[in-house]
Amino acid sequence: MDTSANLMVKLVLDxxxxxxxxxxxxIHSLTDEQLLQETAPGRxxxxxxxxxxxxxxxxxxxxxGLGDTLHPELLEQYIKNADSKTDHHTPAQLRQYWSEVNExxxxxxxxxxxxxxxxxxxxxxxxxxxKEPHRNRLNVLLSRFGHLEYHRGQIAYLKxxxx
Amino acid sequence: MDTSANLMVKLVLDxxxxxxxxxxxxIHSLTDEQLLQETAPGRxxxxxxxxxxxxxxxxxxxxxGLGDTLHPELLEQYIKNADSKTDHHTPAQLRQYWSEVNExxxxxxxxxxxxxxxxxxxxxxxxxxxKEPHRNRLNVLLSRFGHLEYHRGQIAYLKxxxx
Numbered sequence: 001m002d003t004s005a006n007l008m009v010k011l012v013l014d015x016x017x018x019x020x021x022x023x024x025x026x027i028h029s030l031t032d033e034q035l036l037q038e039t040a041p042g043r044x045x046x047x048x049x050x051x052x053x054x055x056x057x058x059x060x061x062x063x064x065g066l067g068d069t070l071h072p073e074l075l076e077q078y079i080k081n082a083d084s085k086t087d088h089h090t091p092a093q094l095r096q097y098w099s100e101v102n103e104x105x106x107x108x109x110x111x112x113x114x115x116x117x118x119x120x121x122x123x124x125x126x127x128x129x130x131k132e133p134h135r136n137r138l139n140v141l142l143s144r145f146g147h148l149e150y151h152r153g154q155i156a157y158l159k160x161x162x163x
Numbered sequence: 164m165d166t167s168a169n170l171m172v173k174l175v176l177d178x179x180x181x182x183x184x185x186x187x188x189x190i191h192s193l194t195d196e197q198l199l200q201e202t203a204p205g206r207x208x209x210x211x212x213x214x215x216x217x218x219x220x221x222x223x224x225x226x227x228g229l230g231d232t233l234h235p236e237l238l239e240q241y242i243k244n245a246d247s248k249t250d251h252h253t254p255a256q257l258r259q260y261w262s263e264v265n266e267x268x269x270x271x272x273x274x275x276x277x278x279x280x281x282x283x284x285x286x287x288x289x290x291x292x293x294k295e296p297h298r299n300r301l302n303v304l305l306s307r308f309g310h311l312e313y314h315r316g317q318i319a320y321l322k323x324x325x326x
Binding site: 004005007008009010011012014015019039040041043114115118133134136138139142143145146147149150151152153154157 | 167168170171172173174175177178182202203204206277278281296297299301302305306308309310312313314315316317320
């Protein structure tokens with residue numbers, strides 16, 4: 001793997017970690033009461049979006065072949081049967097899961113080489129991957145980076161809301 | 164430049180163009196009346212965010228050394244002296260500028276080689292770039308991809324709003 005590819009992986013990771021850090025700063029700036037409010041009238045609550053982002057990040061572990069999810073119950077609650085009206089967890093629990101999941105995936109991401117980032121993810125067969133080499137780990141990370149920013153823009157609407 | 168680096172550039176571009184396409188679909192699904200509404204109470208209107216995204220994308224032309232901006236007036240109106248309460252343009256004009264700017268940058272982006280994506284952008288000196296090789300065109304594109312998704316998540320809140 002040449003220098004260019006290593007540099008490109010670093011760029012993607014830096015942007016990913018930057019988005020995680022900005023989300024950390026955002027949710028630390030919100031009170032639990034703010035987090036429980038709707039981000040806009042009739043739209044998802046901040047707590048739901050935090051659970052959703054945590055579940056999606058946790059699910060990257062098996063998808064990227066990096067281990068089992070830490071909180072398999074989140075998948076059902078925040079992705080498959082998403083119901084943003086139900087409180088499955090307290091804001092304190094969600095904040096803890098968010099930090100924990102991101103800490104674990106950060107360590108795993110930093111350990112991958114550029115070559116490994118270009119290997120297939122686990123939802124694509126070896127046959128399909130031979131024809132579609134873009135279905136690799138790095139593409140999943142790019143997609144999840146966009147997903148995080150999408151919802152961060154929505155959670156940001158809780159800033160300045162009355163408790 | 165090896166195959167890995169070419170593939171990585173393709174991944175980033177595919178994610179970028181995917182986000183542009185999803186934004187196109189979103190704004191085409193909104194009426195002009197919806198676009199003129201606030202995305203959430205007291206927050207930016209859809210029309211302002213569309214002008215802002217267009218201005219930021221237009222500004223990538225000089226930043227990436229790919230030419231002059233098409234609509235220099237947008238810089239002042241939607242970035243420097245942002246005032247989301249003022250109507251500088253009609254929704255029809257903003258839709259047209261958005262399409263036009265993205266069409267031009269798409270053509271320019273597709274013409275760049277992987278090597279050229281790793282060249283410095285115009286806001287960094289050659290001396291600084293030698294020490295900080297991540298300050299390149301590809302990093303700008305990654306950052307703008309996140310920026311687009313951030314605001315797309317907000318514009319999406321206009322869906323289903325009464326005209």
